[in-house]
Amino acid sequence: MTGTVPTVELGDGLEVSGIGFGGMALSHVYGRTDPQEALRTLHHAVDRGVTFIDTADVYGEPREGTDGPAGTNEELIAQLLAGRRDEVRLATKFGITGRIGVSSAAAVRGDRAYVRASCEASLRRLGIDVIDLYYMHRRRLDIPIEETVGAMAELVAEGKVRHLGLSEVTATELRAAAAVHPIAAVQSEWSIWSRDVEAHVVPAAREVGAGFVPYSPLGRGFLTGALSPDRVAGGMLREQPRFTEHFDANQQVVDVLRDVGAQVGATPAQVALAWLWAQGASLGLPVVPIPGTRSAQRVTENADALAVRLSQDQKSRLDAAVDLVHGGRALTFTAKEWISAGRE
Template sequence: MASLPVVPRIKLGSQGLEVSAQGLGCMGMSAFYGPPKPEADMIELIHYAVGKGVTFLDTSDVYGPHTNEILVGKAIKGIRDKVQLATKFALGVDDEHKFCIRGDPGYVRAACEASLRRLDVDYIDLYYQHRLDPKVPIEVTVGAMKKLVEEGKVKYIGLSEASASEIRRAHSVHPITAVQLEWSLWSRDVEEDVVPTCRELGIGIVPYSPLGRGFFSGKAVVEEIADGDSRKTMPRFRPENLECNKVFYDQLCALGETKKATPGQLALAWVHHQGQDVSPIPGTTKIKNLEENIGAIGIKLSQEELKELEDAVPIDAIAGDRHVNMPITWRHMSTPPLSSWKEA
């Protein structure tokens, strides 16, 4: 492989956080995409990423649950000052293996303190509310997060899967540094309202699944999804939808031949070209895939080439919803008005 491009750093949001322009999503190392990967291999991968300039690491207490934070904590031992550590709270799994959400102040504090212990760190750089709690006004949840900032347990706060109106409400309580959202060539609903709101308020943007959960890297098209991988249940990967969607991968392959790039690199380069306030967090468990993702940073696309990519993946032609749990995404979730809140 040719030498990798230098990973630039960007200011994420307007409160002072600086991160690598491409991060590393660590979820798949421990959960959801098949069985957990060997710990030693994943620590080696994280060290390799940081050595190459990918220093913005993303995890959550629900990944495992809990085991991914422990893994990341072990990986950053001795290099804490070199990384920007992001984790999340609010989303859990109950005894029936269904997602449950909490954003009440007592839970916010307990979740943060538990994450600090698992990560074995004194502070978290960026602490996200993973999903909105429909029972708790967002002002109440962010108020509890603000106290964590004041106590030094958290440096900056963020939201994940929040609508424009919820972002505004949260930002009125304490500056929101970043919003994590699904944004890729085949998931673009955030462009109408959420992304412009972030930019108006000076909030950084962290796209998750920028490769379409691996679709644009060939997962399920040229590489089979293994049993136990949650993508088997994702609407766009179901056989009837995948048959329709495969054409978009093929079209990116054809465009990649002219740019000497893989379809995954083109898809990731497209995300990088969406702005200087954007730091996507593609996940991987293999060093060769990490190198491929870093290579996307060096791809320069003209306006005409960006349009070619968008035309190759027309959003109104994608078969299937972007998420298996659409009811807990920003399009469906909202929190009650602050005036209604009575703490138990």
């Protein structure tokens, strides 16, 4: 039976399910996954009504002898789309030419030729004719953003892309991009413990009429309370002090989520997601988080968070949890310019 998740309009008329699914969770960055199990999780998400699926050309197991975008996550999702294209709003991205999780990830292109070639490659891997939402994953800083977005706009005019999005852009970059073509969504990290985007990027998104798509809304698993030091040591997170030397101190944030969850009958993950929706409402823009998971059970848990309601007192207590956070959100294998806060 197909579940029901309310739809939300982001920007530029793009309607998506009120919660999405982050495909990177099914990739090698957090350890290997059984492809068939991953596909079952994707089908369960759509069955449950989580029909906004997010991927990128760079997600997936790198091919032997290559350093460029892997494309294997798109190929996995293509198996879902083969029989359910009409049910899914599909987002993918271009721009990162290196490998996620290693120093070469910082390599980025945004020139017209690369934008077009990347789109064609993604369409081919996904087995589709049009991408619902096409993101610039990261900006090449020596190329004007107007040039990159102009090339993306050509893809819309040609019917290969329906809507445009930008990831980890500054407020200034977002305004410049929106002057070239409507921006449906901004995707950046945003959660109860990563709130830097609220200072400049969120107000700019509201100003230009873009919705916000928070990635890592559950703090890469930390905010669920289920992440262990052993799991941290085995993957990309071992490079981030927030998850290593500050692991114990940051449990205070999880404790707040647990306490509020006990009051409303919800898990820490559900409270963290409910906070994001409440924060979006208070700041005046649509918010559609895209938590990733390998577990069908977690998909259901996350979708059920849409029913959680927070009182103002509970919301205020969750707001204050940011003061308990130790360590920043930047990935240590890249320069500070990799995220919008490093360029604001």
